[in-house]
Amino acid sequence: MKDFLFVFRNDFENIPKGSPEELQALTKKWMDWVGGIAAQNKLSDRGSSLASGGKVVRPNNVVTDGPYTEIKELIGGYTIVKADSIDEAVELASGCPVFNYGGNVEVREINVM
Template identity: 70%
Template sequence: MKEFLFVFRNDYQAVPKGSPEEMQAETKKWMDWIGGIAAQNKLVDRGNRLASEGNTLKPGNVITDGPFMEIKEAIGGYTLIRAESLEDATEIAKGCPIFQFGGSVEVRAINPL
């Protein structure tokens, strides 16, 4: 099996800010989805959410505040999985709860060094 990276992208302004109970329900959807991948023995690393603050370093030592200054869409987190193929990994990604908020999942194969 190969390893694949799921990169979760969304527009932070489009994600609804719910009550604590609604946020807990959303978190449960994510944990259930990740748990389903783990139950198939295809989870490598559940990954993490990424904070909104950060810097981007560009050639010439140019530093911009935040990794997403010019775009609405930002990387919200990542997960590493195992799958037989890109098609299999993409099929697994289809169950991601991020689609409820108009987000996307970038599926990338990992090429070991």
């Protein structure tokens, strides 16, 4: 089996901002989805969500704030799964809760160095 990276991209304007109960229900959907992958023994790393702020480091030691709010899509987090092929990894990604609020999942094979 190979490892595949799921990169969760969120439409900045559609990131859920509901009540604590609504956010808890959304968290449960994520945990159930990830738990389903783990139950198949295909979870390599549960991953994490990412903070909205950060820094961008460029050549010549230039450091700026980022990511930029002008960008519509933000990377919200990641997970690493095991699959025999990219098609199987795509199938695992197909139930991701990020689709419920306009997001998407980028699926990339991880090349071992």
